[in-house]
Amino acid sequence: MISGVLALAIAALFTGAAVYINIAEHPARLGLDDKGLLNQWQPSYKRGFAMQASLAVIGFIFGAWAWTTTDDWRWLAGALVLLSNWPFTLFVIMPTNKVLMAMSPDAPDAQLRPLMQRWGRLHGVRSVLGSMATLVFVWALCNKI
Numbered sequence: 001m002i003s004g005v006l007a008l009a010i011a012a013l014f015t016g017a018a019v020y021i022n023i024a025e026h027p028a029r030l031g032l033d034d035k036g037l038l039n040q041w042q043p044s045y046k047r048g049f050a051m052q053a054s055l056a057v058i059g060f061i062f063g064a065w066a067w068t069t070t071d072d073w074r075w076l077a078g079a080l081v082l083l084s085n086w087p088f089t090l091f092v093i094m095p096t097n098k099v100l101m102a103m104s105p106d107a108p109d110a111q112l113r114p115l116m117q118r119w120g121r122l123h124g125v126r127s128v129l130g131s132m133a134t135l136v137f138v139w140a141l142c143n144k145i
Contacts, residue, residue, distance in 0.1 A: 004066035008137040010059035015130035034108040056085045078136035
């Protein structure tokens with residue numbers, strides 16, 4: 001059942017990173033002036049995207065593997081919830097990301113703060129999806145103990 005334990009660990013890492021962003025990093029960056037806000041968000045977003053996108057895919061793979069070896073639908077359900085961060089990010093958050101990435105820190109747009117507040121709310125959905133996947137994996141694993 002190593003695949004299930006790994007799926008849970010990856011989902012928990014994803015969730016921890018997402019929740020940290022929503023609870024600590026994003027509120028702190030909103031306290032910066034506009035130039036500092038954008039200077040901090042743009043490189044942070046690039047690094048965070050690469051990390052969280054990878055974790056979502058890896059967690060999905062381990063969850064799907066656990067499903068194929070146990071035939072327990074909960075592993076597949078958790079894997080799909082974790083992977084749903086991809087389409088949510090690409091279709092719902094990405095339009096906001098593209099506008100923010102196109103802004104120059106030297107001449108921030110008047111829409112910067114409203115867009116950043118929107119981004120924070122949208123990113124909160126990623127925290128919820130990660131939490132849901134983690135809880136489903138815990139549920140599936142508890143029946144194996």
